[in-house]
Amino acid sequence: MTTIVAIHLAAAVAAVMLGITILMARRGTPRHRWLGRTWAMTMAVAALSSFGIRELNPGHFSWLHALAAWVLVSLVLAIAAIRRGNVVTHRRSMLGLYTGLIVAGVAAVAVPGRMLNETLARWGHEVMTAATVSTSVSTVSTVSTASATGMAGGEGTR
Numbered sequence: 001m002t003t004i005v006a007i008h009l010a011a012a013v014a015a016v017m018l019g020i021t022i023l024m025a026r027r028g029t030p031r032h033r034w035l036g037r038t039w040a041m042t043m044a045v046a047a048l049s050s051f052g053i054r055e056l057n058p059g060h061f062s063w064l065h066a067l068a069a070w071v072l073v074s075l076v077l078a079i080a081a082i083r084r085g086n087v088v089t090h091r092r093s094m095l096g097l098y099t100g101l102i103v104a105g106v107a108a109v110a111v112p113g114r115m116l117n118e119t120l121a122r123w124g125h126e127v128m129t130a131a132t133v134s135t136s137v138s139t140v141s142t143v144s145t146a147s148a149t150g151m152a153g154g155e156g157t158r
Contacts, residue, residue: 004052011046012105015039019098040075047071055115
């Protein structure tokens with residue numbers, strides 16, 4: 001995984017987690033504002049870092065970069081809305097951005113051919129292989145121990 005992808009992924013995961021926290025927190029408090037500013041920064045880092053990722057259309061921008069630009073514009077508009085006191089527009093914009101973040105994350109994991117999908121599939125395969133080997137070794141070890149102690153074949157189970 002390249003550095004820019006790692007930065008992008010870290011920012012996106014942080015934004016998901018912060019978003020959950022913000023949604024559960026009381027609105028309008030200093031804590032909400034602090035978390036919101038942090039969330040906006042993580043979203044900006046995720047969007048800006050995406051411009052360094054050009055694997056979908058090698059060497060060129062893709063339609064995903066247009067979405068990243070839209071995220072940046074929406075962040076500015078949502079922040080401007082709350083500074084003007086327009087809570088309804090701010091709330092709708094932020095919820096829309098968070099929903100888009102979740103949809104993008106699900107797509108990155110679920111769509112075959114995407115780097116995250118392939119990485120998780122590879123890790124999943126490695127985890128399954130390790131679990132299978134571990135289970136096999138454990139089973140062989142248990143059977144060997146049972147045979148050595150005379151417990152195999154039901155001996156001594158009465």
